[in-house]
Amino acid sequence: MKLKLSTRKAIWAYVFLALPLLFYLGIRIFPTLQAFQMSLYDWHVQADQRSFVGLANYTRMLSDQRLLQAFRNMLWYGLLGVPAQLILGLTVGLMLHSIKKFRGFFRAVFFAPYVAPAVAVSWVWSLLLSPHLGIVNQVLWYLGIDPQPFMTSPSQALPTVTFVVVWQFLGFHVLLFLAGLESIPRDYYEAAQIDGANRWQTFKNITLPLLNPTIVVSLVMATAAPSTGMLQLFTHVMNLKFDDPGGPLGSTLTVVLYTYQRAFQAYDMGYASAIVVVLFVILLIISLIQIRLTSREVEY
Amino acid sequence: MRTMKTFFAVALSVLFVAGAIAPALAQEPVTIRYWQYYYDTKVTAIDTLIAQFEAENPGIKVIHETFPYEAYGARVAAAVPAGQGPEIANLFYGWLPAWARAGYLQPLPIDHAEIESEFVPMVRAAYMNGEYWGLPTGVRTLALFYNKTMLNAAGIQEPPRTWDEFIAAGKAMAIKRGPFFVQLGYGFGPAGQDHHLIREILLRQFGGVPYSDDNRTVLYNSEAGAKALEFYGSWQLTHGIGDVEFFPGRATYRDGFIAGLIGMIVDGSFAIGTIRNGVGDNFEWGVAELPVFDGGEPHNFGSFWMNGLTPRAFESEAKLEASLKFLRYITSEEAMKLWLREVGELPARLSLAEDPALASDPVYGPFIRSLPYSHATFFVDEEGQRQIMVDAINRVLLQGVDPAESMRIAAEEEQALLDAFWSR
Numbered sequence: 001m002k003l004k005l006s007t008r009k010a011i012w013a014y015v016f017l018a019l020p021l022l023f024y025l026g027i028r029i030f031p032t033l034q035a036f037q038m039s040l041y042d043w044h045v046q047a048d049q050r051s052f053v054g055l056a057n058y059t060r061m062l063s064d065q066r067l068l069q070a071f072r073n074m075l076w077y078g079l080l081g082v083p084a085q086l087i088l089g090l091t092v093g094l095m096l097h098s099i100k101k102f103r104g105f106f107r108a109v110f111f112a113p114y115v116a117p118a119v120a121v122s123w124v125w126s127l128l129l130s131p132h133l134g135i136v137n138q139v140l141w142y143l144g145i146d147p148q149p150f151m152t153s154p155s156q157a158l159p160t161v162t163f164v165v166v167w168q169f170l171g172f173h174v175l176l177f178l179a180g181l182e183s184i185p186r187d188y189y190e191a192a193q194i195d196g197a198n199r200w201q202t203f204k205n206i207t208l209p210l211l212n213p214t215i216v217v218s219l220v221m222a223t224a225a226p227s228t229g230m231l232q233l234f235t236h237v238m239n240l241k242f243d244d245p246g247g248p249l250g251s252t253l254t255v256v257l258y259t260y261q262r263a264f265q266a267y268d269m270g271y272a273s274a275i276v277v278v279l280f281v282i283l284l285i286i287s288l289i290q291i292r293l294t295s296r297e298v299e300y
Numbered sequence: 301m302r303t304m305k306t307f308f309a310v311a312l313s314v315l316f317v318a319g320a321i322a323p324a325l326a327q328e329p330v331t332i333r334y335w336q337y338y339y340d341t342k343v344t345a346i347d348t349l350i351a352q353f354e355a356e357n358p359g360i361k362v363i364h365e366t367f368p369y370e371a372y373g374a375r376v377a378a379a380v381p382a383g384q385g386p387e388i389a390n391l392f393y394g395w396l397p398a399w400a401r402a403g404y405l406q407p408l409p410i411d412h413a414e415i416e417s418e419f420v421p422m423v424r425a426a427y428m429n430g431e432y433w434g435l436p437t438g439v440r441t442l443a444l445f446y447n448k449t450m451l452n453a454a455g456i457q458e459p460p461r462t463w464d465e466f467i468a469a470g471k472a473m474a475i476k477r478g479p480f481f482v483q484l485g486y487g488f489g490p491a492g493q494d495h496h497l498i499r500e501i502l503l504r505q506f507g508g509v510p511y512s513d514d515n516r517t518v519l520y521n522s523e524a525g526a527k528a529l530e531f532y533g534s535w536q537l538t539h540g541i542g543d544v545e546f547f548p549g550r551a552t553y554r555d556g557f558i559a560g561l562i563g564m565i566v567d568g569s570f571a572i573g574t575i576r577n578g579v580g581d582n583f584e585w586g587v588a589e590l591p592v593f594d595g596g597e598p599h600n601f602g603s604f605w606m607n608g609l610t611p612r613a614f615e616s617e618a619k620l621e622a623s624l625k626f627l628r629y630i631t632s633e634e635a636m637k638l639w640l641r642e643v644g645e646l647p648a649r650l651s652l653a654e655d656p657a658l659a660s661d662p663v664y665g666p667f668i669r670s671l672p673y674s675h676a677t678f679f680v681d682e683e684g685q686r687q688i689m690v691d692a693i694n695r696v697l698l699q700g701v702d703p704a705e706s707m708r709i710a711a712e713e714e715q716a717l718l719d720a721f722w723s724r
Contacts, residue, residue, distance in 0.1 A: 042724060043402060044401075044402055044403045045380055045381045045402055045403030045404055045611065046403050046611070049403060065713075123549075126548050126549075127548050127549075130545070130547075130548040131480075131543070131545050131546075132480045132481045132482075132543060132545070132546050133480075133546070133547065133548065134548070137480070138480075141478060141479065141480075146479075147479050147480070149545070149698075151545070152544070152545040152698065153698065154694075154698060154699065238370075242549065242550050243489070243490075243491045243492070243550065243551070243552055244490070244491050244687075244690055244694075247690070247691075247694065248694045248698055249691050249694050249695065249698070249699070250691070260374075261683060263374075263377065264373040264374040264377050265373050265398075265681075265682075265683040265684075266398050266681050266683060266684060267373070267377060267398045267399065267401070267402040267404070268398075269377070269402070
């Protein structure tokens with residue numbers, strides 16, 4: 001049987017597309033579904049020794065104080081970190097957009113932390129913020145300000161982690177906003193100028209609405225994306241307080257870190273899976289709400 | 301039709317070749333895997349032992365794989381269920397309940413009487429549900445490491461023997477510049493060894509016991525418990541001999557000691573190699589038995605990493621035989637002598653632990669002399685139970701919570717954890 005050239009081409013295209021799809025299904029989707037199943041069992045290596053426990057792993061979460069603390073922390077990380085990333089990202093993006101000289105240089109400066117490994121970033125910051133030996137407190141003291149405990153204090157630790165994360169990922173959001181700003185046609189601004197709009201009106205009625213797709217991406221990435229999202233922090237929390245991850249007193253503990261501890265230190269896979277399922281549902285709902293609330297078609 | 305013919309031809313030739321190779325394969329050496337977490341001196345020691353073992357047993361090949369401590373549990377958890385892991389795994393004795401329950405370990409097919417007559421009593425902590433689940437090469441106790449150079453510079457010639465002397469020495473060595481410590485008398489390590497120091501040492505020295513005999517009931521919500529935590533907290537809060545957050549990084553108290561910024565730390569015999577290599581000729585240091593209260597009795601915390609068999613070792617007769625042979629080899633007297641030299645962990649065999657030459661060694665002596673009065677906490681969830689005591693310490697040091705109240709909270713949390721484990 002002879003196939004037409006175009007048909008053969010299409011078949012090959014599908015074959016090539018199928019490979020990454022299979023990989024994605026096998027590596028991401030299948031384990032996700034497996035977590036749902038595992039969450040209903042008391043875990044054991046041998047399948048025949050796993051006992052079905054129904055929703056026991058889920059009800060157990062309600063009385064797990066450390067987990068509840070991790071969820072409360074997650075809320076604070078989100079409330080502090082997400083607006084900070086967006087507002088600072090947009091502000092810096094606007095400033096970079098409005099300068100001509102050294103723009104590339106500044107863009108590189110803001111983007112550099114993003115390409116640095118999170119582990120290295122965390123360790124460098126933990127040295128800088130070390131209460132007795134770190135340079136930050138030495139400078140504060142020199143300026144006549146009381147030295148701060150930073151990661152040693154249950155009340156300062158979470159904001160400190162948030163600061164480091166925002167510092168690292170700011171460049172990513174700046175870049176997103178810069179690209180968004182570049183894509184707004186100049187004609188709109190010229191038209192607004194002719195109509196006599198002031199800078200705030202221009203920003204409010206042209207820049208902001210046309211940046212909407214960028215804001216959606218930035219918001220979802222800052223909130224729920226693995227590794228950059230404020231609700232899925234792990235690496236920074238682990239490495240900023242290496243001798244007591246999630247501490248002091250659980251004040252920086254995240255749901256992801258706690259899940260890791262349950263799964264790979266206590267080998268409590270069933271319970272860890274149940275936590276992951278709940279986190280998955282929460283993140284899914286938050287992302288959907290965010291997309292629904294912020295996505296708008298803009299027509300002029 | 302032609303394709304069918306080709307298929308059969310290929311299939312037949314594959315079968316033929318396989319048939320020819322199979323007997324040859326059977327005479328190939330048995331390969332077993334040994335896993336441990338990466339600890340410099342332990343890696344070198346095991347490599348040496350493997351080389352000797354393979355020379356003596358040409359039919360067995362041992363592959364040695366290591367992982368960072370933080371990733372070790374995850375690697376085992378991922379590999380064993382997939383049939384990819386080691387035949388022999390090295391694990392902290394406190395992980396035994398979790399590992400055994402999840403099926404990562406199998407009981408040792410070794411006679412109990414043999415183990416009990418030849419190994420130090422502490423090894424009993426590897427016994428659970430009527431079975432032994434692993435054997436150690438070395439065991440560890442704690443002692444006081446002190447910077448001799450710093451101590452002498454502070455006008456003190458002998459290491460402290462009582463807690464009063466310990467506090468006096470700490471005060472003499474601590475130096476502050478403005479609000480910042482530049483040198484500590486004592487290096488706090490709540491998540492390092494200090495949670496053991498409170499649970500098994502100070503508390504017992506104050507006359508308490510941390511757990512019931514069957515290890516299922518927490519008993520440290522007591523006067524002795526409160527006193528132990530209060531006394532420990534007073535080193536920072538009252539006497540100012542150090543600060544819980546001083547040297548940044550990982551094993552902060554030990555690294556700070558090596559850097560020459562901390563006068564004294566409580567650490568295990570396993571740290572000897574690291575400290576010796578790290579300090580070099582920078583300053584003189586020494587080891588002393590842990591202090592006691594004036595006229596009080598000594599107590600110590602004992603622990604060990606043990607070698608256990610995973611389900612993989614039981615996949616075939618040949619593998620089991622090879623795995624057991626290797627396990628016996630790395631827990632032999634010869635291996636223990638090498639282990640003491642290279643790693644600094646104490647011999648787990650009675651024949652060596654009672655050796656007077658070792659007990660009088662200036663560095664190993666204090667640890668070996670502590671063996672008779674050492675207690676190994678029975679952990680069901682080592683990480684979880686450590687966290688509870690670390691939090692108890694931090695409540696007192698960082699939040700100013702009353703030690704008795706902090707101990708009460710910890711006891712309640714740990715009891716809930718124990719109950720949950722045993723009721724499952």
